Amino acid sequence: MHTPFCATICPYCAFYVHTGSASEMRVFVDALLQEWERVSRDYPVEAETLYLGGGTPSLLPLDAFRRLAEALLPWEAREATLEANPRTVTPEKASAWRELGVGRVSLGVQSLDSAVLRTLGRRHTPEDVKRAFGTLRDAGFTNINVDLLFAVPGQSRASWEETLGGAMALGPEHVSAYELTYEEDTPFFEARAAGIWREDENRSIEMYRTAWRLLEEAGYRQYEISNYARPDWASLHNQGYWKGDDYLGLGPGACSTVGLRRWQNRRHTEKYIAALSAGQDPPREQEPLSEELRQRERLLLGLRTSSGIPAAWIAGNSEAAGALTRQGLAELSEGTFRLTPEGRLLADGIAGLFL
Ligand code: SF4
Missing domain, CATH: 3.80.30.20 (tm_1862 like domain)
Known part of the structure; x- marks a missing residue:
């Protein structure tokens, strides 16, 4: 909210x-x-x-x-x-x-x-x-x-x-x-x-x-x-x-994601109040989503966390994963790939290797 x-x-x-x-x-x-x-x-x-x-x-x-x-x-x-x-x-x-x-x-x-x-x-x-x-x-x-x-x-x-x-x-x-x-x-x-x-x-x-x-x-x-x-x-x-769970956002500017639907309320309090007082939804912008896009988001967010991501998600790029592990930027254990605290500093750039 x-x-x-x-x-x-x-x-x-x-x-x-x-x-x-x-x-x-x-x-x-x-x-x-x-x-x-x-x-x-x-x-x-x-x-x-x-x-x-x-x-x-x-x-x-x-x-x-x-x-x-x-x-x-x-x-x-x-x-x-x-x-x-x-x-x-x-x-x-x-x-x-x-x-x-x-x-x-x-x-x-x-x-x-x-x-x-x-x-x-x-x-x-x-x-x-x-x-x-x-x-x-x-x-x-x-x-x-x-x-x-x-x-x-x-x-x-x-x-x-x-x-x-x-x-x-x-x-x-x-x-x-x-x-x-x-x-x-x-x-x-x-x-x-x-x-x-x-x-x-x-x-x-x-x-x-x-x-x-x-x-x-x-x-x-x-x-x-x-x-x-x-x-x-x-x-x-x-x-x-x-983890990429669904969420509902309320209020002007708030964003919601449910399945493959994402919408954002316009950033305008007066219009927000006017629409709802008139019994209508607030003005919103819809963003088309695909399963592929949601998966990319999960990977990006997951690499920023200590829980990491399932190694299966990057199975097609084991060379990059191996290089990161050797540099001390990542760890691979029990089917999970996670960045180290130093690696997390570069999380966005590293995610680019796997997208
Ligand atoms: S203006 Fe922004 S940073 Fe400052 S108190 Fe409000 S929400 Fe927080």
């Missing part, structure tokens, strides 16, 4: 997001519930996992969130995750989220260095993060992810190490460590195009290796190129996505 509202818009963000008042959010939730009614009539399944993302769904007023959760969580989902911005976490909200069936919170920390947070245009402080994390624990959350970003302009290696150390000191069950990317149509993209900021591939690789080393030493296992978890705390939702 995609909620497009954020308190402010971060200059690196390419998601479909905008600001909005509490009453606009309530109207949006009405539309989202209508979309859910239509989609669940067409696809009457009990989803195993639910991901309330955005945007900043934790910004929703509690009454609106309650209506949403009661409609989307009528059964015991195996995993229900809510994305939260540290500044939006209050004791009242955290208790209500828990009581309404949210079992996992993904906290948008990004950095524990005030200067890096300022560069990212984030308004929260390292103190906000600590307070929010404690509030979530007090409310009974035993499954918390912290989202971190590296290779931010001006971020030093020492700053990254301190952020990793501070994040681990909080003791989350899961850590996501993403490399900053310069997405088109963002102020960051323009700053790079104007030569104000430069990407430094060597620095990014070094920071990726630092994250891998420090997190593994602390007992977190990398199960996808950007995701680490303590044993038994890997995200079920993420894993389903990487």
Whole structure:
């Protein structure tokens, strides 16, 4: 589920997001519930996992969130995750989220260095993060992810190490460590195009290796190129996505894939609300899929994970697989081909060898 509202818009963000008042959010939730009614009539399944993302769904007023959760969580989902911005976490909200069936919170920390947070245009402080994390624990959350970003302009290696150390000191069950990317149509993209900021591939690789080393030493296992978890705390939702399972997306900009059908809702909140209020589907774009294309996606995503892919998928290219194994970039065991942490750095290029 995609909620497009954020308190402010971060200059690196390419998601479909905008600001909005509490009453606009309530109207949006009405539309989202209508979309859910239509989609669940067409696809009457009990989803195993639910991901309330955005945007900043934790910004929703509690009454609106309650209506949403009661409609989307009528059964015991195996995993229900809510994305939260540290500044939006209050004791009242955290208790209500828990009581309404949210079992996992993904906290948008990004950095524990005030200067890096300022560069990212984030308004929260390292103190906000600590307070929010404690509030979530007090409310009974035993499954918390912290989202971190590296290779931010001006971020030093020492700053990254301190952020990793501070994040681990909080003791989350899961850590996501993403490399900053310069997405088109963002102020960051323009700053790079104007030569104000430069990407430094060597620095990014070094920071990726630092994250891998420090997190593994602390007992977190990398199960996808950007995701680490303590044993038994890997995200079920993420894993389903990487395995190529079907999914339904709700909200403007959300994408759904069911069998060989894929569609994406247009990125336009007003049109989304107008269509659903008029008893119609939101404006959508359809993307034709084939079994071959879905299989290619499974291979691409699978190579980014520690589960790897069935060796049978690349049986026609054993020479390339052998060369990668000899270079220490891949392993082949018990019918599974998987990239090593170093190999995962090159996952997209390696996938090209097998497609
Ligand atoms: S809070 Fe997250 S979703 Fe919202 S603008 Fe910033 S990066 Fe994008």
